[in-house]
Amino acid sequence: MARYRKKPVEIEAIQWWKNGDHPDDALPPEHKILPGERSEGRVVRYFRRPEPEYDGQTTHDLCGRIWHDHGWIDTLEGGHTVCPGDWIITGVQGEVYPCKPDIFAATYEPVDG
Template identity: 60%
Template structure:
């Protein structure tokens, strides 16, 4: 099977812990407002009082981000990456740590 190496590019990333953490959200951290990048949690099929199987936090503590592939839940501590074409997507902290170095 062919192997590939990730191209060396610089990305912009911000770690998200709650509403207003992303600098482009347009809201004040701690206020109950809708962010422009990471919005309020959006999964009607999973109640906000449930515990997340990935991070252990209540689903009410999560965010929601629209990506090119559709919507994704954002866990507290996830990194929000802005790609080379301006697209945004979440990345788990352990994967971010293995993939990226600060420049």
């Protein structure tokens, strides 16, 4: 079987912890959030599923956090859950997708300058 190496490509990424962390999720300055109101992100949206096993206070087996703490991102391959601590990568064609911290650390390194 032939072997291949990933081409060196620079990407933009930000580590996501909660809704609003991605810089492109920000609302326009003229939008005033009312007390108790939550804003929907443009890149990472709120995680919502109607099934009882995804109740907001139920724990996600993969990361141990409650579903209420998670986000949802639409990717070229469909939608994906975003766990707190995941990296949100903007690819070479402007596409966005989540990446688990251990995979990110094994695949990417900071670019000088």
